[in-house]
Amino acid sequence: MPFIPRCCLSSALLAAALLSSAWAADPSEVPTVHGLALYGEPGLDDGFEHFPHADPQAPKGGSLIRSAIGSFDSTNPFIIRGTPATGLTEIYDTLLTQNPDEPFSMYGQLAQGIRLDPDRQWIEFDLHPDARFHDGEPVTADDVVFSFTTLTEQGQPFYSAYYNDVIEVRAIDEDTVHFDLAESESRELPLIIGQLPILPAHFWEGRDFKATTRDSLLGSGPYRIAEVDPGRRIVYQRVEDYWGQDLPVNRGRHNIDRLVYDYYRDQTVALEAFKAGNLDMRIESSARNWATAYDFPALEEGLVKRLEIPDGQPAGMQAYVMNLRRETFQDVRVREALNLAFDFDWLNRNLFYGAYERTESYFANSQMAAEDLPSEAELALLEPHQDSLPERVFEQPLPVEHPEEMRPRLGRALELLREAGYETRDGKLVDAQSGEPLQLEVLLFDTQFERVVQPLLRNLSRLGIEGRIRVVDVNQYLNRLRRFDFDIIVGSFPQSANPGNEQRDFWTSPYADVPQSRNLIGLADPTIDALVEKLIAADSRDALDTAAQALDRVLRWGFYVIPQWHLGQTRIALWDKFGWQEPFPEYTLDLAAWWVDPERAAVIEARQRNR
Structure with a gap:
């Protein structure tokens, strides 16, 4: 029998959900779609091959070393306790993923098909039959139920707030999961359910989810944790047999083999590390640094570039x-x-x-x-x-x-x-x-x-x-x-x-x-x-x-x-070994679509060796 906990706010709310479901559309009568948009239809048709800003011919390989500030003592980013390492979302897939070139449209990742009640009282997801965690175990509807229950009940308060209007979640069968929604009229709720990171229930069995850990946690995403040096460095390795690498939302993305985050005491030290060639890229937050701190030989030699990429999101x-x-x-x-x-x-x-x-x-x-x-x-x-x-x-x-x-x-x-x-x-x-x-x-x-x-x-x-x-x-x-x-x-x-x-x-x-x-x-x-x-x-x-x-x-x-x-753009300084496809997506910078150019990387590495 599948694992089917009920994520209920109260018995009264559940009763209301059951009553309203009597008037909701029968899932068998609702068409299965490939994506959802907050308003209107998704911009990419069913059968699209890749996101427009991604290059399916991009080479794989290389590394991207960036800085993080301070320290970390945990590899669990979902809980209140501990200071989580940077970049941990790289190891997890979600049901849907967002196109950075649209205001808010979500397309299938772990979910191969989506059925949304016309009155938005429920949503169902059909999981991709090939979806696997890094240990080879299949991703099932029980894992989705477990993830929702665990994150909303034991995770950071954000999750209970974000998914407040989900009345119940249940596994219909091994590959289908169903969410009943409150009558809140929240148009975005079906889309943000798709943002739920999916955790492996079998991995967490017998483990304390609320406790900090330094273990290499298990996911199903394009990267796995390869190295944990608490407080100093975390390294993610691209999963070569990643189950989803040929999905339209992933094709041409996740090209770089190793994502490395080195920790520094403050931004001043991190800037000097970048100039010395110990870091590959830096997103600059200081106007003074951007105006005065990058006048060094590598920039004059053309080995370092500076980009100012427009940001289409509200400044907040x-x-x-x-x-x-x-x-x-x-x-x-x-x-x-x-x-x-x-x-x-x-x-x-x-x-x-x-x-x-x-x-x-x-x-x-x-x-x-x-x-x-x-x-x-x-x-x-x-x-x-x-x-x-x-x-x-x-x-x-x-x-x-x-x-x-x-x-x-x-x-x-x-x-x-x-x-x-x-x-x-x-x-x-x-x-x-x-x-x-x-x-x-x-x-x-x-x-x-x-x-x-x-x-x-x-x-x-x-x-x-x-x-x-x-x-x-x-x-x-x-x-x-x-x-x-x-x-x-x-x-x-x-x-x-x-x-x-x-x-x-x-x-x-x-x-x-x-x-x-x-x-x-x-x-x-x-x-x-x-x-x-x-x-x-x-x-x-x-x-x-x-x-x-x-x-x-x-x-x-x-x-x-x-x-x-605020600033209406993102300032990036980088050693000139990366490639990308322009134009950049309009709404969100997508570094996952970048790659390392082998020839330019060799030039940079030779320069560093001969300094």
Whole structure:
């Protein structure tokens, strides 16, 4: 008998699912398809041979050595405990995989066929008969059920948030798995179920999934773990007899034999390692480095290239994140005052070489960003919550207007702080009642960011606020994040062109106090919860944009973060031994479609030997 656990939120929800299934389409009457799109039909027809940006004739072989920062002590990326190594997703296949050249279309990987109920009350996947784990065991429907159950019940909070609207999953037979879905109207849910990494149930039998491990875990993907040197290096080896290498979604991809991640203390050391030829590639996050640090002989000799690849995804939000679990930040006037003390223009001129744009929206660089006053469609979502929202959500346009010069900005910030109950005594800002000084700590793990934080702290000191930087190692940083033990961190909330269920993990009440959730702010607001559900339930592109704009507007007027900056491209420095096919995919950089050119690699290696 197959392993058929029921992943139920409650008996009442299961009863509702069973009742609704009586009205759902019979799976035998639903056509089997090769892919799904969030809206409309997938861009690639059934029978496509490969992704357009992949070259089926690409050579196999070579290595790609990149850096990771800090340390690691675990090869299990799915749990709360431990610091997982970089790149572990390479060893796992998923039911479906995304085409990087479409906004959100998924095509079969482990799943050979897909049947989706027209009313989206269930979805079924037929597994590919050739699908195998690295030990030769077949991938079965029981493995899918095991993976879903294990990840949502024992994995990071992200999984329970992401798959919250799955009522039940069961194996129909060895090769068919069925998911019953709640009536949440989440259009993306069938697609993101396809993103589920599939784990081998037989491998985990008798093992503690929640425990950290340094074992070479078993998967079914294009790479396997070849070497684990905890805290220093992890190596992945291409699986030569990979079962899925000739699938359309894989043909011309996963060409490089060895993927190596060497760990470094910080980005400065990693940059020097790249220049010395110890690393093959570097995705550069520092505007200063990009402008000044690559003037070295190998670049002049043409042995090193620099690329700037446009990024078609929304910029998302990188920001100083204030922890609402701290009493200091519970007053919106304090949060707005801290926003006023941030001088992006000075940073961009003096530290960033004018490279960045100021981020204002949580959905920056997209049509989902709120602008001006709310539209009629937005008002329809906002007005039911009018009593719980500040008047300026409805009456003042976005973006928020602040004085350009810092002197009047700091003057306005001081007014807000005084309204919030603070006063200046002996040059320090203190609580007027308790006399306690207003003190803030910015928690970092990368020393490279200290120079960026210091100007903000200088402006805060002009207000009488005592600010300090605390730099800790990566492991300590992650442990403090899990406990939400910080005042302010540099955090990010990445967004795709089609945001959905992951927004629960970012913003909603159930995840405000769940360790390792991505609700870093500590938001627990029924209005925001309701707007997130409206976004997830959007049934058209226009409805999605409107819901995102309403959510964005409320978040921005809450001043929960101090927005930083964004760049509409990815900066890559690399030793010139790689090949790729252009144009690059529009929405996501796909390094899996790159390869090592043997002739150019030989030139680079000879140069390194003869230095």
